[in-house]
Amino acid sequence: MQYVTRRYSSRLSTYKTKRWTHPTQQAPEETATLPSTTPSEHGSHTLRLRKHGNKALPLPSLFDPIKVAAREKHKAKKPPADFDSSNLTPFQQELQANPYAHALASPTRQCVLTRARLPEHFLIPFISNLPPIAKAESQTPSSPPQQQPQPTQPLLQPRIGFRSPKPSSYILARAAAFQHIAPTGTGKRKKDKWAVLVNQRMSRAWAQRKGVDQRKLDEGKEWIYDADMEVVIREKLVTDALKKLAWCAAAKHGEDGSGSLVGVMEEVIYEEEVGAVLYLGEDGVNKDVLGGVPTYDLKGLVDEESLVALREACGLEEGKEDIIVLWKSPKTVPTLLALELLFGFTGAGSAVAGTEERETAPRKGGTVDEESPTP
Missing domain, CATH: 3.30.1330 (60s Ribosomal Protein L30; Chain: A;)
Incomplete structure (x- = not known):
């Protein structure tokens, strides 16, 4: 069923007729098939084929399947690699069982204390655990009391034996490094050398949570660091x-x-x-x-x-x-x-x-x- 509506145009002094289609009725143009597409010569984008031998035009980036797949590539899960140790050469098998080769092959990271770029095996990673967002407390008397107070400041914690997707900072895996950054003094003479573990990504996340300027944050006062971190x-x-x-x-x-x-x-x-x-x-x-x-x-x-x-x-x-x-x-x-x-x-x-x-x-x-x- 179609209804005809008329709208008056002052510029043309004529009536414009617009046909409105009922929602239950499908318009003829919607039933038409989508235009044929083909990848470009270099495979970087998709082209839309045109009638009568006209030159093909590229699809918009929002609808181009090649560009959409490229944008979503970093989110897709990688398929498991097919690994067969029987196909390795004797030298590759020796490397596979060599722990020092694995240590040197780990990703390179920069130490926040020495500024040296070393394999990740020789560094201790730290993450910043932000406190949970406070929820509105229920006023009902039947609600159980809170067992322990929730932290209100971010906490610096080492991650050993597992990986974390959180932003990480790295420091040399030596006891002398932690003795050097250990908090010393009290009051105005207090020195918080451990604050070098707070990188820009950690600071930015906490500044956004608090709604303050990142440049005004004092890492030594905002973050919690265990004084016995070496132990x-x-x-x-x-x-x-x-x-x-x-x-x-x-x-x-x-x-x-x-x-x-x-x-x-x-x-x-x-x-x-x-x-x-x-x-x-x-x-x-x-x-x-x-x-x-x-x-x-x-x-x-x-x-x-x-x-x-x-x-x-x-x-x-x-x-x-x-x-x-x-x-x-x-x-x-x-x-x-x-x-x-x-x-x-x-x-x-x-x-x-x-x-x-x-x-x-x-x-x-x-x-x-x-x-x-x-x-």
């Missing part, structure tokens, strides 16, 4: 390393799934099969073990209760040396990186003894068989 980070690094060691102790290894990622010294045949040596007690600390293999002494960093749990998880029997080995495998790379980060933070580092006299012959029962050929 907090050390505990987080220890917890992360122990969690990954426990996973290695429970994981299976080998083609048939009957092997383990953790072993003892008596099981070592070739030095090249070992990724690291770990001391869990006083026994064997001063003994000559595998030369050229990183060794870590956990006795001084981990409490006795955690060491006992780790011994049980690794299956160490009573009367044996408190020494375990991590086999070299791509599965143990995250654990080796966590150990290297922990000992690098404390300044102890990994002890690599006997590098000049690196053993290449197989070991049997802790002794070197000089007549055995190298693998």
Whole structure:
């Protein structure tokens, strides 16, 4: 059904007729098919084909499927990569099981203290946790009381062992760096060197929340920073390393799934099969073990209760040396990186003894068989 409406035009002194279509009736032009399209020569945009052999014209950017897909590309999820370790060359397989290669291949970030650009593995990332937006409190007497007061200021927290989409700042993963930025003094003599951890993106987000000028924010007063951050980070690094060691102790290894990622010294045949040596007690600390293999002494960093749990998880029997080995495998790379980060933070580092006299012959029962050929 169509209705005819007339509108008077003073300029032309005539009546203009406009036909209005009922909503339930479809207009003839809407049933027409959309014009044919084709990608351009270089594939950068879409062209609309025209009749009678006229030159094709580009579609508007809002309707061009090629440009729309390019704008939304960063939001789309990436498909899982097809990775087959059997197709790797021997050199690629060696790199895959090398923790130092993974550390150097991590993304480069800038330290806020030294301004040095380093791989992310050698830095501690910090995020700014903004306080929750205050909600209108209910006046009903039946509402339960609040258990703990909610924070009203943003909190600087290190993120270790997980990734966060929040804006991050990075600082050198050394205890000396946190000793340098630790808050000192009181009152007017108070120095907040740790405020360098607050970057522009963190400051902008908090300024927008408060509705103030970003340039007027005082990071030392607005943000909360733990004065014992060095101890907090050390505990987080220890917890992360122990969690990954426990996973290695429970994981299976080998083609048939009957092997383990953790072993003892008596099981070592070739030095090249070992990724690291770990001391869990006083026994064997001063003994000559595998030369050229990183060794870590956990006795001084981990409490006795955690060491006992780790011994049980690794299956160490009573009367044996408190020494375990991590086999070299791509599965143990995250654990080796966590150990290297922990000992690098404390300044102890990994002890690599006997590098000049690196053993290449197989070991049997802790002794070197000089007549055995190298693998």
